Amino acid sequence: MKILFTKVLTNTDVEKRLAVPNNSLKHFELENGNCSKSFEVKDENGSTWNFRCYVRNDGAYKKPVLSSGWRQFVLNKGVHQGDLITLYKDVEAEASYKIEVQRKIKLLGKECWSSLEPDQPTGATAQVQTTNRRNRRSYSSLAVLPDV
Known part of the structure; x- marks a missing residue:
């Protein structure tokens, strides 16, 4: 598994959509011309979640976000502002993603x-x-x- 990114969540990440670091965009393999891609993610309990990575299609800065499915994940898992998420990708399997949530204690x-x-x-x-x-x-x- 390769770590795509790790992020301490902001209020916007929890309440609306997850802003993804721009340098992680290449790992979502958006095809030319497409501004979004759906993908499945497994959490640490083995549950599967469906997320959509969306990018702006205008301007030089793409500003990737996880939109569809992200809020459902946040609500069901009890994710809070200040929690740490890590998104992984299995580089040996085709498009296999994993997400981990941690809380500071x-x-x-x-x-x-x-x-x-x-x-x-x-x-x-x-x-x-x-x-x-x-x-x-x-x-x-x-x-x-x-x-x-």
């Missing part, structure tokens, strides 16, 4: 990136704070995430 006082797990709530972090309903006291504890 604090573990033992240090920031690190953790993959979103299928069984984890999307808002889970390494530090957990709960409030006891009876005495209204807050308790903090450390949640150790499983190895990925």
